[in-house]
Amino acid sequence: MGINIAIDGPAGAGKSTIAKKVAKELSFIYVDTGAMYRAMALYLLEKGISGDEKISEACHDADISIRYENGEQQVILNGKNVTAFLRKEEVGNMASVSSANPEVRAHLLKLQRNLAAENNVVMDGRDIGTTILPNAEVKIFLTASPQARAKRRFLENQQKGICSDYDQLVAEIAQRDRQDMER
Ligand code: C5P
Numbered sequence: 001m002g003i004n005i006a007i008d009g010p011a012g013a014g015k016s017t018i019a020k021k022v023a024k025e026l027s028f029i030y031v032d033t034g035a036m037y038r039a040m041a042l043y044l045l046e047k048g049i050s051g052d053e054k055i056s057e058a059c060h061d062a063d064i065s066i067r068y069e070n071g072e073q074q075v076i077l078n079g080k081n082v083t084a085f086l087r088k089e090e091v092g093n094m095a096s097v098s099s100a101n102p103e104v105r106a107h108l109l110k111l112q113r114n115l116a117a118e119n120n121v122v123m124d125g126r127d128i129g130t131t132i133l134p135n136a137e138v139k140i141f142l143t144a145s146p147q148a149r150a151k152r153r154f155l156e157n158q159q160k161g162i163c164s165d166y167d168q169l170v171a172e173i174a175q176r177d178r179q180d181m182e183r
Helices: 015-026 033-047 052-061 089-098 102-118 128-132 146-159 166-182
Strands: 004-008 029-032 064-069 072-077 121-125 138-141
Touching (some): 004 015, 015 029, 015 121, 029 033, 029 072, 029 102, 033 052, 033 072, 033 089, 033 121, 052 102, 064 102, 102 121, 121 128, 146 166
Parallel strands (some): 004 138, 029 121
16 A cells, blocks of 8 residues: 655646655655546557547456656656657647546546556645545645746746746736646
């Protein structure tokens, strides 16, 4: 049985930054659930599968797992290391579409719970403490003001060479918070 730490909270609050630091400090595995959704998207793209019905059928054949080599996260899809392909724009777009499919979410929930049962993990996301690991030993809800989160996004974008408008980022974050709360 693993010890589980769940970090929930809105986008840009610093969940993955904190999760990675905590995992390193405690020698736990940091489970990047977004990377798992991206690996699922890659699987569907490689197989040329689209449309809700076909995705629901095919997603169960994707076995996705996370392991660490020299401190670096490696994502394994059906035995193959796919880490290098996950940050592509088209993979992110497909992840956004396929993550809305309930079968995809149910399948990844199972894989994420298996990882948490077998290892000491730190897992972050919006639904980890509530849906994925409701019995986690430690649950943290991490948030920050829209301004602080927009500043973080702004600096992240700057590092990636993307120029963004700070006021627009604040407005987008506030809008997303409203949508999430109303949902
Ligand atoms: O965080 P990242 O950009 O890698 O996540 C990729 C996509 O996976 C997100 O845009 C979101 O649609 C989905 N996702 C999700 N639930 C999670 C993590 C990611 O639906 N816990």
